[in-house]
């Protein structure tokens with residue numbers, strides 16, 4: 001797969017490990033994060049990284065910040081992005097299987113390289129179980145995006 005990789009300064013300590021794992025697994029990597037520890041804002045990096053998925057340049061995004069929480073929040077505000085939290089193996093594959101996750105957020109302050117490796121293998125090895133229930137629920141996620149966008153537009 002083509003993977004868009006994004007990190008902020010807090011995610012930097014885990015970023016190179018993640019990049020190496022992605023390459024070892026045979027994926028292409030487009031890197032949207034900085035390689036210095038100069039502070040950057042995770043919403044900016046998250047948008048640039050996830051936008052590559054929306055445009056079709058990338059198949060999935062992997063985001064690394066300090067806790068994973070900020071990148072997760074930012075990603076799930078971007079239309080078309082469904083981001084899971086990647087701190088355990090089960091959640092990483094389940095988010096793809098049931099929720100068609102196309103992004104994963106990880107916290108460099110929370111997990112080390114060994115767990116990150118297994119989480120990435122789990123996320124990238126998983127495919128969407130597109131049965132009637134999961135397809136309907138993912139469609140409802142899209143409905144939520146549209147409803148929210150309409151409400152925002154009405155209040156601008």
Ligand SMILES: O=C[C@H](O)[C@H](O)[C@H](O)COP(=O)(O)O
Nearest residue numbers: 010065066067068069070071
């Ligand atoms: O959820 C937010 C992320 O974990 C950020 O990476 C974190 O808040 C950055 O914090 P700081 O600028 O204090 O390193």
